[in-house]
Amino acid sequence: AALRADTALACLQSANHEVGTVQPVAAVAEACRAAGVPLLVDAAQSLAWGPVDGAWSLLTASAHKWGGPAGVGLLAVRKGVRFAPQGPVDERESGRVPGFENLPAIVAAAASLRAVRAEAEDEAARLRTLVDRIRARVPELVPDVEVVGDPVLRLPHLVTFSCLYVDGETLLHALDEADFSVSSGSSCTSGTLTPSHVLRAMGVLSEGNVRVSLPSGTAEAEVDRFLSVLPGLVAGVRERLGAPVGPLARTGAAADAPSLVVDALGKLCPIPVIELAKVIGDVPVGGTVTVLSDDEAARLDIPAWCEMRGHEYGGRQGTAYLVRRLV
Structure with missing residues (x-):
């Protein structure tokens, strides 16, 4: 979906740095090739564990990720890929970078990568x-x-x-x-x-x-x-x-109290969800709780809480989040 007519470059992590999921680089590279779009792969997190498959166009990595010296980056440009630096350059390194390279650190980065890949x-x-x-x-x-x-x-x-x-x-x-x-x-x-x-x-x-x-x-x-x-x-x-302990779905909730409002304005994660969990048992099954929250995290955590707890997330209007008790 990202490969539109005006796409100049596609970027993809070989593996996500935050959750560790490995991405289908080879398949993405093929899709990019068919669309005539170069693919830049960020391989910083995965390169120590093995090569990155696929016909990517450019690949980057950082030596400190595999135990090499900090401050040394790696850029691989596949033969046949047009590449021109956007920053200042001079005659060194085929006109790709300015100034003198830190050769000892570069050699150390390559040696450390070779060492970790061996094991x-x-x-x-x-x-x-x-x-x-x-x-x-x-x-x-x-x-x-x-x-x-x-x-x-x-x-x-x-x-x-x-x-x-x-x-x-x-x-x-x-x-x-x-x-x-x-x-x-x-x-x-x-x-x-x-x-x-x-x-x-x-x-x-x-x-x-x-x-x-x-x-x-x-x-x-x-x-x-x-x-x-x-x-x-x-x-x-x-x-x-003050988080709840154990199940809170109480029985015998008053039938004349089908809806409650929780005012969590000005309170940060995880307080809005904690306040919601404390009162959800005070409405009957089918009743609703409206959580008022201006915390950015509530947009993610209230729907996630509903899915974990088996309740219905009714959506958001401004700072108001609607939750319907189902169990």
């Missing part, structure tokens, strides 16, 4: 087993968790999950105090307080998002320790935020 197959198999354990065990150990990304077509070392009723930044701090360095794509950790565009496009939960990246050499014992401390940390964050 990539065995290490990828080992890390994939550890990631499979995280993907399977986290939903068993922690209630109300959504693991995102393709379970099969993915990088071997990445796993991302979202915890309902959790402030992502608070959870990251708690994990940091337990000596685990992870990241998040949730709205709670961005400077703009908006959900990750990747999670938004996937339509999944953004609150309490945790991205775990296992570096080469990660020990099995460290994964086991992570799984042992995570449930308590999540429970602690939920308790501090």
